[in-house]
Amino acid sequence: MDNIQRNNTEKVLKTTKLNNQTKLQLWLKNNLFKDWKNAILTILTLMFSIYIIFKIGGFLVASEWEVVTENLPLLFMGQFPVEEVWRLWTSILILSALLGASWGVWRGVIGHVAMTIGFILLVFGIVPYTEASSKVYLFTSVALILLFYGIGRFVPKLKIPILVLWILYIPISLGIINGFGIMEPVKSNVWGGFLLTLILASVSIVCSFPLGLLLAVGRRSKLPIIKYSCIIYIELIRGMPLIMVLFIAQLLLPMFLGGVQLDNVVRAMIAFTLFSAAYLAENIRGGLQSIPRGQFEAAQALGLNQAKMMIFIILPQALKAVIPAMVGQFISIFKDTSLVAVIGLSDFLGMGEKIAANPEYLGKYMELYIVIAFIYFIFCYLMSHVSKHIEKSLGVGYR
Structure with missing residues (x-):
């Protein structure tokens, strides 16, 4: 009896293995070797990929990573x-x-x-x-x-x-x-490296979202003062490059605050927040315009006032429709923090440039920039990954 059961088990395993092999062969045939054109393209792509992998592997093995390992505190904390x-x-x-x-x-x-x-x-x-x-x-x-x-x-x-x-x-x-x-x-003038990048990006993202939301709703207001004030602000900010906004925040902001002293980091936070809010406002306005007129009429038929209609009916649908655009703007904020170097701040990339300028590490800057790019990629990909899962959980793009 045991022999019969063992033989049956072996037959099942062989059948499963054969089925898996058949599925793999069919997949390869249908996707990579469907005809002679696909076969040539597959072979060329494979050869190119192997070449790139060997080149990258050789560079990683031959490189001297001391420029990174000896400066990790500077890269991540600056002069903290x-x-x-x-x-x-x-x-x-x-x-x-x-x-x-x-x-x-x-x-x-x-x-x-x-x-x-x-x-x-x-x-x-x-x-x-x-x-x-x-x-x-x-x-x-x-x-x-x-x-x-x-x-x-x-x-x-x-x-x-x-x-x-x-x-x-x-x-x-x-x-x-x-x-x-x-x-x-700890004064902000010693903040630097990845610490400064995270602080600038986090504060800007958190503060720009509600401001952009108010601007988007205000632009659709029936009150002329609110509507045209929002339009002027959005179009004015979107018509200027981010570097100009940073310089304006550094040079002109103290004049409007009546002598109130703000350090450079706070001014940079304000500049990023104001700049990003204008772009988020347009993203959200696009979501508001995508809502069918029937949704507004249905909310009014239920007896909801303007505020409740916007909060409970319109905005949830509009924000869900523009999740990719908003997350794309958040990723841009995170990467654009590197522009603070023009106003004398040393963020993650700026600190890397200072290390690379050290004569002791002459010619070793490539290793440094690879690590910096990899860290940027990880956090940007995380935001994108979270965005995709939020869209999936909310059923965006599915019926």
Whole structure:
């Protein structure tokens, strides 16, 4: 009896293996070798891909990466005081806890973000050139992601507190850096590297969205003052390059504030926010115009006033329709932070340029720029990935 069962099992396994091989052969034939033209194109593409892979692999092996490993603190923190670095790590630990708890409560796309961030932290913790104190913080961050994932999974009532903490995360992080008025603040003129890039991008994205939303709704207002004020602002900002807006914020903004002193970083945040809000307003206005007239009439038939109709009926549909455009604008903000170099700030790319200008690393700038480009790619791809999953969950493009 055992022999019969064993023979039957072997037959099933062989049949499954043959079916899988047949499916693979059919896929290759239909997609890569359908006719002689496709076959030639496939072979040429394969040869070119192998050539590129060997070239890239040879470059990665032959390159000297000391320019990166010896300047990691400068790249990621700029000239932030070493004795105050614990403030940055505290913000990262809070972020790790929030990511883990959100992963446990909602799972889905936030889990992909948490795993990606956790993997990056783990890699930096494992590599030998990371300082011992930094390794402790990195491994603690990974442990917090896993710990709070377990807590969030078994305590679903944490949804509201987690949302509140996400809203307050940027103010809390900036408060930690500035000491909450209790400790000596770390002045923004020493902020730099990836830290400055993240702060500028995060504040600009969070602040420009509600402003752009108000501008888009105001442009459709029936009140002439509100409508034409929004139109003038949007068209004026969209008619100027971002560099000009940055210079205006640096040179003219203090004049309009009546002597109130703002440091360069705050002025850059205001410039990015105002610039991005104008483009977001047009994206959202496009979404509002895509809503059929029947939706407005149905909301009015239900007895909803203008505010309730806009908040509960129109805006949810309009925002859902323009998710790709808005996320594209957010990605542009993140990348355009590199333009702050023209006003004397050293963001991620700017700090890389300063390191590359050091005679000690003459001719080794390519390795540095590859790492910077890779970090930019990871975070831009994360935003794009989150956008796709949000669209999928909301059924955008599906009927």
